[in-house]
Amino acid sequence: MIDGGHLRVLAKREKLPYNPDYIEKVAHSCVHENEDILRILYYDCAPYIGTVKLPVSGEDHEFNKSGAWLDNLAKKDLFAVRRGVLKFRGWTLKKIPAADKPVTDDNYRPSEIEKGVDMRIGLDVATYSQSRLVDRLILVSGDTDCVPAMKQARKQGVQIVLATFPKRGISGELLWHSDFRREIAWPQP
Numbered sequence: 001m002i003d004g005g006h007l008r009v010l011a012k013r014e015k016l017p018y019n020p021d022y023i024e025k026v027a028h029s030c031v032h033e034n035e036d037i038l039r040i041l042y043y044d045c046a047p048y049i050g051t052v053k054l055p056v057s058g059e060d061h062e063f064n065k066s067g068a069w070l071d072n073l074a075k076k077d078l079f080a081v082r083r084g085v086l087k088f089r090g091w092t093l094k095k096i097p098a099a100d101k102p103v104t105d106d107n108y109r110p111s112e113i114e115k116g117v118d119m120r121i122g123l124d125v126a127t128y129s130q131s132r133l134v135d136r137l138i139l140v141s142g143d144t145d146c147v148p149a150m151k152q153a154r155k156q157g158v159q160i161v162l163a164t165f166p167k168r169g170i171s172g173e174l175l176w177h178s179d180f181r182r183e184i185a186w187p188q189p
Contacts (some may be wrong), residue, residue: 001041001043001121001124001125001137001138001139001140001141002023002026002027002040002041002042002043002140002141003043003044003117003121003139003140003141003142003143003146004023004042004043004044004045004117005044005045005114005117006140006141006142006143007023007026007140008044010165010168011026011186014165014186016186016189017189019069020069020072020073020076022187022189023042023073024040024073024076024079025187025188025189026140026184026186026187027040027042027079028187029184029185029187030138030140030161030163030182030184031138035136037078038078038133038134039078039079039080040078040079040080041080041082041121041124042073042079042080042081042082043081043082043083043084043117043120043121044070044081044082044083044084044114044117045083045084045085045086045114045115045117046067046070046083046086047063047065047066047067047086048063048086048087048088048110048112049063049064049065050062050063050088051063052088052110054091054105054108055090055091055105055108056103056104056105056107056108057104057105059105061105063088063110070083082117082120082121082124083116084114084115084116084117084119084120085114085115085116086112086113086114086115087112087113087114087115088110088111088112089111089112089113090110090111091108091109091110091111092108092109092110092111093107093108094107094108094109095107118143118145118146121139121141121143121145121146121149122145122146122148122149123149125137125139125146125149125150125152125153126149126152126153128153128158129152129153129156129157129158130152130156132156132157132158134158135158135159136158136159136160136161137153137158137159137160137161138161138163138182139160139161139162139163139178140163141162141174142170142171142174144171144173144174146174147173147174147177150174150177150178151177154177154179159179159180160177160178160179160180161178161179161180161181161182162174162175162178162180162181162182163182163183163184164181164182164183164184165183165184165186166183166185166186
């Protein structure tokens with residue numbers, strides 16, 4: 001189970017590509033050779049699509065990036081893509097501009113929030129563990145919202161493996177409620 005927002009942030013920090021082929025490589029690197037994959041669940045949102053007003057000029061700005069890459073990921077063997085919704089919440093200053101410089105639209109970046117991703121992860125953890133479809137779940141996430149589902153899975157006897165990456169800290173709370181921490185080396189692009 002891969003939280004796409006979490007994985008994307010980590011991959012960008014390492015200057016790694018973020019596309020369906022690389023996501024597939026990462027997913028397979030999380031699994032040991034003595035483990036069988038039932039399914040790879042990937043949770044993310046398609047880009048926001050819509051027209052909004054720019055913060056300074058008030059001109060219309062259209063967001064229209066394609067989410068086709070999620071469709072391509074869903075076509076890969078053993079992958080299922082669970083989609084949340086990305087909501088536009090306004091504009092945020094990138095950094096405070098110098099006092100002698102005018103503030104322009106370029107000083108802002110969009111503020112967006114994922115909705116429904118954590119809930120889908122939690123529901124899938126609960127479903128897989130309650131039905132005993134698996135003995136072990138491998139989770140790639142840094143979000144403590146997963147903790148209640150992790151606790152429930154462990155009560156059902158399912159082991160939780162928390163997959164982490166080199167040089168990245170992880171919440172103590174996530175570690176407390178997992179059975180194993182598995183550090184994953186970034187695969188070659």
